[in-house]
Amino acid sequence: MAGLRRKLEFFYDLLSPYCWLSFEVLCRYRNIWNINLQLRPTFLAGIMKDTGSLDAMRFLCSVEMENPEMLEKVSRELWMRIWSQDEDITEPKSILIAAEKAGFSEEQAEFLLKKCSTEEVKKKLRETTTAACRHGAFGLPTIVFNVNKKSHMFFGSDKLELLAHLIGEQWLGPVPKTVR
Known part of the structure; x- marks a missing residue:
């Protein structure tokens, strides 16, 4: 499966430490496995019905819409x-501090935070959460790998070795040493 960059969707919510583990590992493997890692901020409460991260997740959607190249850093x-x-x-103050540490100016961060209350951002988060549910998500992290017009869904940060097997790549542990 070498050559063509393959698409991997990563549905996540900041309230899940397991999502964070998967996020860091997938970011490390993105070039090793030659995958196009698509970050998909998802509202866990839309799946689990109980979380307090709505504003933070809307903020990530706002970042994704305005400055997608910054989504990894802000997350x-x-x-x-x-x-x-x-x-x-x-x-809000905590969100602004994180945005500034990620590289946004104070003005940019405030703009993105204000945008969180718009219907456009709310709709984006609902759509991403619905997409995760359509893939069969019942919690997060959910990873969807698309190959040959078929989707393969993995739940949990402990499934990365199985993902490596499916895509025909080697699992080198959570902190891989580049072998290419």
Whole structure:
């Protein structure tokens, strides 16, 4: 399966530390496995009906819509705040701090935060959550790999070795040393 970059959709919510683990590993493997990693911020409560990360997830959708190249950095900063620094990412101030640490100016971050309350951003998050459900998601992280017009869905951060097998790549552990 070498050559053509393959699409891998990663549905995630910042409230899941397991999503963070999968996020970091998939970011490390993106070039090793030659995959086009599509980050898909998803509202876990839309699937599980109980979470407090709505504003943070809308913020990520706002970033995805306006500056998709920054989505990885902002996601990582928000995960660092909630799971490493024990900060409340449901507070606007905390979201702004993460955005600025990721490289946004204060003005850009405030613009993106204001955009979170628009119907456009709310709709984007609902659509992504619906897409995850259509793939059969019942929790997060959910990873969908599309090959030969067929989707393969994996749930959980412990399924990355199975994903490697499916795509015909070698699993080198969570912190791979580049072999190519």
